[in-house]
Amino acid sequence: MLIAEILISGLILTGLYSLLSLGFALITGVARVFNLAHGSLYMLCAYFIFYLKFMGLGPSIVISLILTVISGLIIFQFFIGPMKKKNFGAAIVTLSLALGIQELVKIFCGPQYKALPYVVNGYITILGVRVVYQKLLTLIVSLIIIVLLELFINRTRIGKSIRAVAQNMDVAKLVGINTRNTFMISIGISALLAGIAAVLFAPLNSVSPMSWTIVFSIFPVMVLGGLGSLKGALVGSVIIAFTEKIIEFTIGGGYLAQTVTFAVMLIIILVRPSGIFGKKIER
């Protein structure tokens, strides 16, 4: 029973972490900047759905995703673009942006939690654990998205150019890749992934102006897997999600789980800064 509980909730948390960290890793890998406003994209998409739900769930989700992608492009164009190749500058500008968006949302939407509609209703009992269909859907969609992204990155021409830019921007420019377009496509995909994460997960734990801080919880994932590595983001999500859930269910306490993963991350970063799959980056 306990093991089943850990297994199921761990898998679902893995889905959330992998969707968010894949998007984050894509931007880190391609543009070499930290987009701390990634969590804001997640939050914005959830709010878009909340305010557009009058037009029916399907259209509201589609329009919200489009709006989220547009927000991502705007953020990149005006805030990350001028800060390219400046680690600290980009991080602090996006952090300021995230705080600014938080306050704006607080003013316009109120500080209280907002509940989002489930995409599907009902529940099923697996191994004696009640699982809401939404969680199941979450798991399935995350898996599909991960497979699609893998195919896109590895099999298509655009994916190839993304990988090329991530490997070496100057050489990519030399062989005629339009790096600007590649950046835009990557941030678009990244925003889309954050939006999909919001569609799937925001109904499970509602949304508030502070929801953007979810970006901090994927830091251990990123560090474990290696910054900017997609494969690492996936493996890191599995490990961190299960670690958190195991601590939460056996010892108990959300604070403890977070603190322990942070401490684990600290040790990893000191022992092996490039993570499991990260390129050997100079440190």
Place this chain on the structure above:
Amino acid sequence: MTKVNKPKWEFSSKNVIFLLLLILLIGFPLISSGYYILLILIFANVGAVYAASWDLTAGVTGQFSFGQVLFFGIAGYVSGYLNLNYGLSPLLTIPIGGAMGVLAGLIVGLPSLRLKGPYFMIVSLIFPGILSGIIFMYPELTGGETGLYGLSPISDNIVITYYASLFMMLISMFILLKILSSRIGLVFRSIREDPDVAEATGINTTKYKLLAWGISGLFAGIAGGFQTHQLMTINPFVFGAVYSFQAILYAIFGGAGTIIGSVAGSYILTTLNELLRYITDLRAILYAVVMIITFLFLPMGIYRWFAVKFNIELGTWNGLKKLRREPYDPDS
């Protein structure tokens, strides 16, 4: 470095401006001793020390961290705890808090020896997170969510508190500027420019990086202890992102790497913040907007901008000569 015999005092525009500002600050309670306005200036003084402490590691030594609030918070908690449980006076607890800040600074400094750029940034971001987790885990010691309250104030008289904060600020600035213009400061700056070259010229970068962290922790700790006693309370929300952000904002707005810029940044932004007091919702947005604008359009900071714009020789302390040749960018 060859020693040049400089006259102790020269009648330059820089010295006159600084002297006038100093007289204004010292004589301010004579002009107005309103409680509220002095309170703002006290916050500005504390903020200046806090921001300057960040500037020493980030702007001067080039170790960009997001976790300055860690030293501030640890010192605040330690001095608050000692005051509450053992009845020590603020005169004693603030230095002890500063000492704890040094300790915390050395601990945070350790990863900075191995890590560079984004990795160190992440580590510095999570340190405060770990600490606030610990504070929530031991509520009987730390007061949990409500924190510690009912601490002794610096002084019941606001004018005395103001002079105490001014004294703290001036002494801290004096020491930090002395460090900046000494050989140690030169070494710090050389580590910022290129740690490998610094190492190659025979500088023990490990020692000097840790020294920078220790000094930074000391002054952040003193500021933290002062603020805690002045507000008579401290709670775990001090470890939020906004407080680290405050130091970075003040320092960068003032001019990263100049130390004295932090004072300018702190005074201007604290005042601006208080002017917008009645539109409380907009204050955090103001922080964000100022930060973004500063970073996108004025990365050199207000201090250097002022010096170049009005062609005032504000001194060669802070690499201003270099600025004339090329625009300064704290994060290149």
